[in-house]
Amino acid sequence: MTRGFYIGRFQPFHDGHLSMVEQIADDVDELVLGIGSADDSHTIRNPFTAGERIMMITKSLVDHDLVTYAVPIEDLERNSVWVSHVQSMSPDFDVAYSNNPLVIQLFREADIEIRQSPMFNREVLEGSEVRQRMIHGGDWETLVPEAVAGVIGEIGGIERIQMISGSDSNGE
Numbered sequence: 001m002t003r004g005f006y007i008g009r010f011q012p013f014h015d016g017h018l019s020m021v022e023q024i025a026d027d028v029d030e031l032v033l034g035i036g037s038a039d040d041s042h043t044i045r046n047p048f049t050a051g052e053r054i055m056m057i058t059k060s061l062v063d064h065d066l067v068t069y070a071v072p073i074e075d076l077e078r079n080s081v082w083v084s085h086v087q088s089m090s091p092d093f094d095v096a097y098s099n100n101p102l103v104i105q106l107f108r109e110a111d112i113e114i115r116q117s118p119m120f121n122r123e124v125l126e127g128s129e130v131r132q133r134m135i136h137g138g139d140w141e142t143l144v145p146e147a148v149a150g151v152i153g154e155i156g157g158i159e160r161i162q163m164i165s166g167s168d169s170n171g172e
């Protein structure tokens with residue numbers, strides 16, 4: 001039995017993340033999705049809470065034949081102990097997945113196997129692109145699983161990010 005760990009902010013969970021999960025599913029029996037920056041929300045870069053992101057992921061993966069666990073991971077001031085922090089919050093895992101250079105470096109230094117994936121349609125499948133389209137009234141629904149669009153509707157996500165973009169100096 002192999003268990004993987006895939007960390008991301010998932011702001012929001014989009015079709016690039018879904019493609020990565022589908023590729024990882026060929027390698028592992030179970031997958032932990034680490035909800036990074038779990039303590040952040042209501043900013044342009046991190047508009048959605050950890051709980052809202054868990055809803056997006058759980059509903060998007062409900063029909064997939066893979067056992068998944070979503071675990072919130074708060075940020076720490078110290079990168080040097082971040083991998084231990086991740087391990088303290090997550091079910092045990094055999095291999096980690098990320099395309100983030102800092103994450104890759106930190107797992108390597110901790111002697112944990114880390115695998116990268118190709119970038120899927122990265123011209124548009126990028127969180128910042130999805131958020132910009134939400135702010136400016138563009139077509140963002142085609143970039144996310146249907147279940148994510150449903151959650152964003154349910155929580156009033158578009159109104160929230162548009163409100164934040166008018167008042168938040170932490171822009172992108």
Ligand SMILES: Nc1ncnc2c1ncn2[C@@H]1O[C@H](COP(=O)(O)OP(=O)(O)OP(=O)(O)O)[C@@H](O)[C@H]1O
Pocket residue numbers: 007008009010011015016017020045097098099100117118119120121122125126127128129
């Ligand atoms: N289109 C994609 N194809 C493959 N991997 C992706 C894609 N988009 C993001 N990832 C990877 O998924 C992980 C989590 O990504 P993250 O939540 O930061 O999304 P992002 O699209 O890079 O968003 P943002 O623009 O908000 O930083 C990272 O390792 C990232 O490189």
Ligand SMILES: NC(=O)c1ccc[n+]([C@@H]2O[C@H](COP(=O)(O)O)[C@@H](O)[C@H]2O)c1
Pocket residue numbers: 007008009010035036037038074075076077078079080082098099100102103106
């Ligand atoms: N010191 C830390 O808290 C630390 C270090 C490395 C990555 N992280 C987090 O891991 C996540 C990585 O996800 P992304 O690839 O989506 O950026 C982010 O939430 C990032 O803040 C945190």
